[in-house]
Amino acid sequence: MLSFIARRLGLLIPTFFGVTLLTFALIRMIPGDPVEVMMGERRVDPVMHAEAMERLGLNKPLYAQYLDYIGQLAQGDLGQSLRTRESVWSEFLTLFPATVELALAALLFAGSLGLIAGVVAALKRGSLFDHGVMGISLAGYSMPIFWWGLLLIMFFSVWLGWTPVSGRIDLLYDIQPVTGFMLIDSLLSGEEGAFVDALRHLILPAIVLGTIPLAVIARMTRSAMLEVLREDYVRTARAKGLSPARVVFVHGLRNALIPVLTVFGLQVGALLAGAVLTETIFSWPGIGKWLIESIGARDYPVVQNGILLIACLVILVNFVVDILYGLANPRIRHQR
Amino acid sequence: MKLLDIKNLSVRFGDANAVPVVDGLDLSVDKGEVLAIVGESGSGKSVTMLALMGLIDPPGVVSADNLQFDGTDMLRLKGRQRRRIVGKDLAMIFQDPMTALNPSYTVGFQIEEVLRQHLQLSAKAARRRALQLLERVEIPAAESRLDAYPHQLSGGMSQRVAIAMAIAAEPKLLIADEPTTALDVTIQAQIMELLLDLQREQDMGLVLITHDLAVVAETAQRVCVMYAGQAVEVGVVPGLFDAPAHPYTEALLKAIPEHSLGARRLATLPGIVPGRFDRPHGCLLAPRCPYAQSNCQAQRPTLDPQVRGAVRCFYPLNQEVA
Amino acid sequence: MTATTTPLDQALLYPSPLKEFWQAFAHNKGAVAGMLFMVLLVFCALFAPWLAPFDPSEQFREFMLTPPAWLEGGQWQFLLGTDELGRDLLSRLIHGARLSLLIGLASVVLSLLPGILLGLIAGFFPRLLGPSIMRLMDIMLALPSLLLAVAIVAILGPGLINTIFAIAIVSLPSYVRLTRAAVLGELNRDYVTAARLAGASLPRLMLVTVLPNCMAPLIVQATLSFSSAILDAAALGFLGLGVQPPTPEWGTMLASARDYIERAWWVVTLPGLTILLSVLAINLMGDGLRDALDPKLKNAV
Numbered sequence: 001m002l003s004f005i006a007r008r009l010g011l012l013i014p015t016f017f018g019v020t021l022l023t024f025a026l027i028r029m030i031p032g033d034p035v036e037v038m039m040g041e042r043r044v045d046p047v048m049h050a051e052a053m054e055r056l057g058l059n060k061p062l063y064a065q066y067l068d069y070i071g072q073l074a075q076g077d078l079g080q081s082l083r084t085r086e087s088v089w090s091e092f093l094t095l096f097p098a099t100v101e102l103a104l105a106a107l108l109f110a111g112s113l114g115l116i117a118g119v120v121a122a123l124k125r126g127s128l129f130d131h132g133v134m135g136i137s138l139a140g141y142s143m144p145i146f147w148w149g150l151l152l153i154m155f156f157s158v159w160l161g162w163t164p165v166s167g168r169i170d171l172l173y174d175i176q177p178v179t180g181f182m183l184i185d186s187l188l189s190g191e192e193g194a195f196v197d198a199l200r201h202l203i204l205p206a207i208v209l210g211t212i213p214l215a216v217i218a219r220m221t222r223s224a225m226l227e228v229l230r231e232d233y234v235r236t237a238r239a240k241g242l243s244p245a246r247v248v249f250v251h252g253l254r255n256a257l258i259p260v261l262t263v264f265g266l267q268v269g270a271l272l273a274g275a276v277l278t279e280t281i282f283s284w285p286g287i288g289k290w291l292i293e294s295i296g297a298r299d300y301p302v303v304q305n306g307i308l309l310i311a312c313l314v315i316l317v318n319f320v321v322d323i324l325y326g327l328a329n330p331r332i333r334h335q336r
Numbered sequence: 337m338k339l340l341d342i343k344n345l346s347v348r349f350g351d352a353n354a355v356p357v358v359d360g361l362d363l364s365v366d367k368g369e370v371l372a373i374v375g376e377s378g379s380g381k382s383v384t385m386l387a388l389m390g391l392i393d394p395p396g397v398v399s400a401d402n403l404q405f406d407g408t409d410m411l412r413l414k415g416r417q418r419r420r421i422v423g424k425d426l427a428m429i430f431q432d433p434m435t436a437l438n439p440s441y442t443v444g445f446q447i448e449e450v451l452r453q454h455l456q457l458s459a460k461a462a463r464r465r466a467l468q469l470l471e472r473v474e475i476p477a478a479e480s481r482l483d484a485y486p487h488q489l490s491g492g493m494s495q496r497v498a499i500a501m502a503i504a505a506e507p508k509l510l511i512a513d514e515p516t517t518a519l520d521v522t523i524q525a526q527i528m529e530l531l532l533d534l535q536r537e538q539d540m541g542l543v544l545i546t547h548d549l550a551v552v553a554e555t556a557q558r559v560c561v562m563y564a565g566q567a568v569e570v571g572v573v574p575g576l577f578d579a580p581a582h583p584y585t586e587a588l589l590k591a592i593p594e595h596s597l598g599a600r601r602l603a604t605l606p607g608i609v610p611g612r613f614d615r616p617h618g619c620l621l622a623p624r625c626p627y628a629q630s631n632c633q634a635q636r637p638t639l640d641p642q643v644r645g646a647v648r649c650f651y652p653l654n655q656e657v658a
Numbered sequence: 659m660t661a662t663t664t665p666l667d668q669a670l671l672y673p674s675p676l677k678e679f680w681q682a683f684a685h686n687k688g689a690v691a692g693m694l695f696m697v698l699l700v701f702c703a704l705f706a707p708w709l710a711p712f713d714p715s716e717q718f719r720e721f722m723l724t725p726p727a728w729l730e731g732g733q734w735q736f737l738l739g740t741d742e743l744g745r746d747l748l749s750r751l752i753h754g755a756r757l758s759l760l761i762g763l764a765s766v767v768l769s770l771l772p773g774i775l776l777g778l779i780a781g782f783f784p785r786l787l788g789p790s791i792m793r794l795m796d797i798m799l800a801l802p803s804l805l806l807a808v809a810i811v812a813i814l815g816p817g818l819i820n821t822i823f824a825i826a827i828v829s830l831p832s833y834v835r836l837t838r839a840a841v842l843g844e845l846n847r848d849y850v851t852a853a854r855l856a857g858a859s860l861p862r863l864m865l866v867t868v869l870p871n872c873m874a875p876l877i878v879q880a881t882l883s884f885s886s887a888i889l890d891a892a893a894l895g896f897l898g899l900g901v902q903p904p905t906p907e908w909g910t911m912l913a914s915a916r917d918y919i920e921r922a923w924w925v926v927t928l929p930g931l932t933i934l935l936s937v938l939a940i941n942l943m944g945d946g947l948r949d950a951l952d953p954k955l956k957n958a959v
Contacts (some may be wrong), residue, residue, distance in 0.1 A: 018797030029813050138688075138945075142937040144889055146896045147912055147930025150919060154927075158920050232435035239389055239430075240450050240501070241423025244415075254440045273802035277893055281916075291805075292897055295812040307809050311801050318800075330440065330485040 008322050015315055023308040024069050027300055028062075078309070079301035083294070088305045092287060097180025098168060099286030102278065103271050105202055106210035111264065114214045118221025118260075119253060125226065133218055140215030145274055149208040149281035156204060166283035169198045209278040213267040220263045224256035231255070258329045265321030269314045339509055339541045340365040340388075343402035347380070347387050350395050355615055357383050359565040362639065365509065368539045370532070372552040372573075374588065375562035376609055381545045382431075384562075385511045389428055390418050406508055424454040427502035428511040432518040433494035437486035443470070443497050444482035450504040469500040473530060492523035496530070503534055509541040510534075516548070528555065549592055553577055558645075561585045564609050564620045571645030579654035581647040583625045619649070627651055682950035689946020695939035703755040710749035711735070714906040718744035723922045739924045742914065747925065750906035751932050757907045758936065761822050762887040766880050768826035770833055774876065777837020778864045781845065792838065795831035803828040807890055811899045821900045825890050829883045836879050840872030874951040881947055885940035892933050908933050 035052045053059045057068045072079070078088040121133040157165045168182045169175060173194045175185050183202065186194035228234065229252055237251040276288035283289070287310065294302035340363070347358040358380040365371045373381045387398045388410060403411045406425055410418065430436040438446060447469055448462040457465060463482070470478035473496040486494055495515060502510055512531060516524035532555055535542045544556060552559055552573065559576050561569040561584065569582035580586040590603035607624035616622050622632040632650060639648040643655055683689055702709055718736075722744040725732045732739065738747040776795075780788040798806065810824035844850060845868070853867045894900030895909025903910050908929045915925040 014793060015797055015800055018793060019800055022797060022801075026809060026813055031815070138941065139934070139938060142885065142889075142934060142941050144892055144896075144909075144930055144933045144937070146893060146909070147926075147933060150912065150916060150926050151930065154919050154923060232430060232432060233438040235391060236430060236436045236498070236501075237438065238391055239423060239428045240453065241419040241421070242449070242453060243419065251438050255438070258440075269802040270804075273804035276805065276808065277896070280897060291808070292899075295808065295899065303809070303812055307801070307805070310805060314802065315800050328440070330487065 004326050005323060008319060012315060012319055016312065019308060019311045019315070020070060020073065021066070023304050023311070024066050026307070027304045030300070073308075078305040081294070081302050082299045083297050083302075088302055088309075091290065091302070092306065092309055094177070094180070095285060095287050095290050097177075098182070098284060099272075099275050099279070099288060101181045101183065102202070102205055102209060102284060102286060103268075103275060105206035106208075106271060106274075107213065107264075107267075108210075109206050110210035110213035110217055110267075114217030115221050115253075115260070117218040119225055119248070119256075121218070121222045122225035122229065123248065130222075133222070137215040137218045140211050141219070143211055143215075145208055145211055146277045146281055148211060149204070149278060152204050152208060153281070163200050163204050164197075168201050168284065169194065170201075173197065205278050205282045205284055208281070209271065209274050212274060213264075213271060216263055216267060217260060220260050221256060224259045225252060228252050228256045254328075258325070261321065261325055261328055265318055265325070268317045268321070272310055272314060337407065338364045338404075339367045339369075339406060340543075341402060341404040342384075342388070343400060345384065345387060345398070345400040345403060347383050347392060347399075348397050350397075357565050358387065361562075361565075361567055363560060363567065363570075365541045365543060367508070367541055368535075369558065370535060370542045370544060370556045372544045372546060372556035372559045373562060374547055374549060374552060374559060376547065378609060379562040380565040381562055382513050385428065385513060385543060385545065389422055389426065389511070420454075423450060424505040425508045426511075427505070427507040427509075428513065429495070429498050429502050429515050431514040433498050434486070434491055434518070436498055437494055439486050442483050442485055443489070447497070447501050447504055450501055454505040465504070466500075469504055470497070472503075472534075473497070473500045475500075491519050492527065495519060495523075495527055499527075499530065499534070503538065503540075506538055507540060509543065511543045511545070513545045514547070515544075516551075517546075549577075549588060550594075561588065564615075566620060566648060567639055567646075568621070568648045569645065570639070570647075575644040579644065581642055581644070581652040581654055582649050583627050583653065584621050586653060627653075679950050683946050686946040686949060688942040689949075692939040692942030692946070695935060696943060699755050699936055699939070700759065702752045703759045706753050706756050710746075710752040711737070712746040712749040714750045714753040715745060715904050716749075718746075720744070723918065723925070725922070726924050738928055739922070741911070741925045742918055742922075747928055750911060751908070751928065753906045754908045754911065754929070754932070755936075757818070757901060757905065758888045758891060758933075761818070761825065761891040761901075762884045764822045765825040765829065765887045765891075766884050768822065769829045769883070770876070770880055773830050773833025774837050774869070776830075777834040778841060778869065780834060780838040781841025781868075782860070782864060784842075788838070791834065795834050798828075798831045803886070804890055804893055807894060808897065808899060811894060816894075816899045816902055818901050818905070821891055821894055824894070825887045828890070829887065832879060832883065833876065836875050837872060840875055841868055844868050844871050877951060878944060878948045881940060881944035885937045885944065888933065888940070889937050 035049050035056070035058070057065055060068070076089065078092075080087055081091060084091065117133045117137075121130040124130050153165055156163045164170065169186060173186065173189070173191050175182065175189050175191070175194060178185050178188055182198045183195065186198040229248075233255075234247060234251055237247045242251070272288070275286060276292060278284065279286045279289035280292055287306065291303065291306045291310070293299075294306060342361060342363040345358055345361040345363070346356045348354045348356045361380070361384060363371075363373075363384070373384070375381050383392070386392055387400075388403065388405065390410065390413075392398050398411065400411055403409060405421070408421065410421070413421070437443070444463060444466050447466040448457075448459070451457045451462040451465050452459070455462075455465075467478055467482060470481055475481050475493060475496050481489075481493075481497075486497075489497065495518075499515075510531075515531065516527050519527060528551060531542065531544075534540070544552070546552060556573050558570065558572050560567050561576075561582065563584050569576065569580070569585045571581070571585075576585065577589065580589055584605075587603070587605040591605070593602060605624055610616060610620060610623070616633070617636070618634050619625070619628070619632045619637050622628045625632065629651065635650075637648050637650050639646050642652050718740060721733060721736060721740050723742055724736050724740040724744075726739040726747075727734045727737050729739075736746050736748070738751070740746055741750070776791055780791040782788075801809070807821075807824040807828045810827060811820055814820040814823065850863070850867060853863055858867060891900055891907070892909030892912070895907045895911075896913045898910075898913055901907035901910055903914060911929040912926065915922075915929065918925050
């Protein structure tokens with residue numbers, strides 16, 4: 001198992017350097033003069049311009065610039081936001097838990113509902129329920145989630161008034177960030193009703209963000225389950241006289257989970273992309289909204305290293321999924 | 337009382353008009369008896385046994401006048417009652433051991449599962465018993481194999497594990513569905529020997545589904561020959577081998593290479609098994625039968641007693657009393 | 659070759675591949691429905707100036723936020739109502755079809771061609787060139803496609819051309835991977851060896867011998883990435899990074915409709931519904947194509 005992890009870890013390093021190369025190149029593709037862009041003003045004084053070029057290391061050859069960039073990263077220096085003058089890393093850290101909270105809630109929603117729907121659809125193949133699940137999941141898969149979010153807001157917030165329109169918690173509550181997770185912090189604060197309010201804020205964004213993963217997971221679970229139920233070992237399990245529940249869940253689902261897990265992992269990347277849209281719609285103060293606002297404000301250090309951080313996050317999550325995949329599938333684990 | 341007594345078993349896939357895969361089959365097995373079922377692929381051998389185990393899913397429909405195992409009519413049992421018998425008193429081994437074991441669980445888990453389900457053993461006791469079972473089926477280094485996954489085992493090993501799983505709760509009847517077909521020739525004999533050892537040791541009934549007549553000659557006491565879903569001849573060994581009564585049995589025997597020693601070509605039966613759309617009106621073998629008469633085309637024969645056993649033919653062979 | 663041909667027994671002729679494909683495709687009702695909707699969409703896009711009742715940017719100041727015609731306060735001249743500036747929604751949606759299909763088509767072509775080329779190269783040169791191309795693609799895949807598109811547009815600036823460009827870049831890796839995998843599968847086949855022994859040049863081997871046998875998954879992928887291109891373009895527009903207003907792009911229309919969510923449900927609902935239906939139609943078609951062209955892929959998501 002350890003060598004399996006080590007092997008996967010080895011694959012991670014070149015990918016990481018590749019991503020730094022990408023973010024490095026990205027920022028240099030900005031049309032126009034880099035100093036003017038960085039300073040956010042036109043016609044910079046020539047002396048200051050030269051000074052800035054020197055300071056930013058932009059007069060060095062490209063490879064040296066890249067090495068500088070890597071050097072900075074190695075020291076944990078991700079630069080400063082042009083807007084707030086705060087370090088990119090500390091901004092990221094304050095906003096990141098909000099995104100994680102949202103993403104976890106979405107995955108929980110998509111994973112639990114998707115698995116159940118997929119398994120039941122597979123067991124009742126060809127039934128009305130099966131057709132319904134497949135139809136809805138196809139629609140979910142094709143859903144423009146930014147519109148879906150607006151639709152839900154219109155219905156549940158504007159018309160029914162059940163859920164708030166935006167944010168993580170009502171401004172009435174003064175919650176001290178301890179863990180950064182609003183659900184936990186609101187409980188810790190001891191303020192009455194804070195937790196429920198946080199939950200009400202979370203529910204719509206989580207549904208919106210979870211919609212596409214839900215569709216994908218339900219579809220994948222169904223097809224994996226159908227495949228597995230045809231396998232010889234399921235027949236063996238039934239010949240042992242095991243209960244249908246045990247046959248389906250212990251012998252069937254366990255094996256069907258292997259491809260589902262892969263899809264699950266692939267969805268995490270899509271989830272972060274979806275978070276950009278979801279957070280924008282619901283004014284959810286996470287890294288997605290941060291990134292879009294920074295782009296709007298031409299805050300390039302944030303854009304550059306924010307993208308780097310998100311990419312690293314995706315790589316890391318995929319790595320974890322890979323490990324989980326190994327755990328779930330003995331055949332992979334024992335490869336060479 | 338017979339251990340297994342099947343009367344007029346039919347299995348169809350689809351509605352009542354569908355051509356039956358098993359068609360009015362009668363079969364019985366005594367305690368401690370080895371019965372071989374032989375026939376071509378698709379003749380309904382496996383489906384018969386799957387029907388007994390209750391493993392036929394819709395659209396498959398099973399019907400029978402009697403499907404009695406150990407005094408209970410299996411057809412009238414529902415879910416939980418059936419599962420108390422299946423896997424315990426009635427166990428089955430399948431053809432391809434490489435796919436019959438669950439790839440996600442260890443060998444030990446899959447054996448212990450049976451013990452815990454049917455004998456209510458504790459985890460510890462189940463593991464001890466599983467180890468004994470692995471040793472009994474002659475798996476070397478059994479202790480470490482308990483924690484092995486199926487993909488780490490060879491085909492022969494996997495089949496031994498499958499056998500250990502099947503005999504775990506000491507069944508009264510073991511069904512082995514072509515247990516050696518998927519294995520190397522060198523392993524086949526070992527597995528057969530193991531099965532017969534266990535059968536004698538535990539005094540189990542054994543139904544051996546196979547198309548290897550050489551194996552049948554060495555192991556079985558009685559043989560049922562199936563063709564297109566029907567039993568065409570039931571007889572004892574070695575009588576059936578010396579004097580087959582049904583033309584189809586004769587053709588099967590002639591197709592064994594040993595019988596054709598010296599001949600230039602192996603004897604074959606021309607034609608193929610009738611399919612869904614060309615099922616003959618009369619005797620199902622008539623289109624392929626070298627002895628067929630005109631009434632063979634028109635009427636369907638029934639399985640009738642003859643000198644040694646029973647045969648489904650108007651003109652049985654070898655009827656002179658020896 | 660003589661001019662006289664002997665009459666052939668028609669029953670012995672196999673159906674032409676096209677006919678066979680059509681039979682398999684037509685069997686799938688969803689796929690046919692999807693195709694019909696697409697035909698309608700293409701028709702709208704081609705003849706938008708003649709079909710649309712008004713110019714998409716013509717503002718009727720006295721009819722701002724008019725509800726659809728069948729509702730109270732609706733006007734029959736504005737069948738689907740008007741937006742916040744009094745522009746006819748139906749006309750804007752019809753013209754929007756133009757943009758979405760243009761973006762989809764252009765980005766698919768722009769990524770398909772280089773993708774196939776890179777994939778062929780990666781498959782044919784497995785020593786040095788192949789792995790380096792694949793590493794590069796892995797890196798691009800490390801970022802979720804929409805985020806990469808956002809990043810590219812953030813750098814290049816918003817607009818139609820940059821949107822197309824960003825989406826094309828983003829969908830490149832899947833074509834490269836798919837082509838390479840298909841090429842590697844075909845390279846060991848005997849017919850390739852035979853062509854090699856017959857002295858086929860490398861370009862001929864790549865383009866004439868191997869490529870046609872790799873087309874089925876590529877066609878399916880092209881369909882699917884067409885739908886995600888439309889979706890991504892709309893998302894970029896919604897984020898204000900895509901096609902800029904007043905151009906009637908569906909996503910951009912939604913972005914400006916957000917403020918009227920409490921007063922005018924139609925300006926929020928209709929553009930999104932159009933996106934959903936278009937994407938759904940293409941996905942249905944893609945499913946049908948996949949089943950008809952490449953049964954092996956049936957269970958892939």
